[in-house]
Amino acid sequence: MDIRRVGEYDVLALTALIWFLGKFVRYAFPPLFEPLQAGYGVSNAAVGAAFSGFMTVYALMQFPSGAVADRVGAVRVITAGAGVAAVGSLAILFDAPFLALAGAMLVIGAGTGAHKTVAVRLLSRMYPVRTGRALGVHDTLGAFGGVVAPAAVVLFVSPLPGLAALLSGLPGSDWRGLFAVTGAVGLALAAAFVARVPGRLSAGADGGRKRDDPGPSARDYLALFEDRRLAAFVLVTVAFSFAYNGTVAFLPLYLSEAAGLATTTANLLYSALFAATFVQLFSGDLSDRLGRFPVMVAALGLAAAALVGAIALADSGALALGAVVVALGLGSHGFRPVRGAYLVEALPERLAGGGLGVVRTLLMGAGAFAPAVVGAVADVAGFRPAFALLAGSMAAAALAAGGLWLTT
Structure with a gap:
């Protein structure tokens, strides 16, 4: 093995590990809802509101993080985001009222929200010929954080004797030890990132502006949508996001209530949706070779067909529905790295960070x-009409992407 060739991917490895940790922390909170309710004596609404706050701050950070990266560079923003998230995790160690926990969650949401938009731009510049592959690796490792988080929560909520003794010095419950680990690892990754990455970047890869450059204005970012092809592609991504997130939220209930599967079987099939995330390793690389739109149209078409199949085969049993869920996962996850690669290529270099943040x-x-x-x-109408709406949205995304491909 050529060690120098392996070393070319150290920027990708560090960026992806920070994303893995960010997704890990995000998906660690829902499995903790029950211990949080018991420990703090709060309701479902309270823990739900705290997590909604986390996600709202995360979403609101997309544009400002990209716009700031356009001015000061990607390395500073990613390092700062990882550091802020780590500090928020460490703050959870203190046995404070629930409101303080909710505040720490907002801090973590802000830190993790600063990463993805800026990372896409950084990796596209660092690996211009292999952008799809790089983003596929980045997103796959991040999704794996969601796979690992629930098991880690179980380990800390009900620790083995040796781990329990180690955690006994923490204030409050043992689950706080999880955030001690994530905070420490986050600070270590931030330090490694700022120490290693700047020296590995080629000229201009980090972005940022010169001292005499006032930088782009809000009008500059809004003017991006005057490009009809870009605006049309944004509609593709919005239609996909609506369909995917609506499906993820209600697929277990659909499988159990509309399809009549046992709850355990429905949950097992639901996990298969996320297990298919590894397709991103191949779809991104394939789009580097064949072009972005052929892969996107195929992925969106497969996802749309799978949603139609979920409705048509609802009474066909677990095996048929399992195949449908896997197809949905392959199509949905396969689209995502190619979407990111296309956007960074379509956006002007000077506006790449903020433009991607807006999208x-x-x-x-x-x-x-x-x-x-x-x-x-x-x-009002049942789960099948609801999923028909999602299938229509996914099909619209596939058709619009096909139209953009044919008119290229």
């Missing part, structure tokens, strides 16, 4: 809106 804010807003819409439709 991510829009698509995350659509994703946040989707569960409320799906829930309302399901209450």
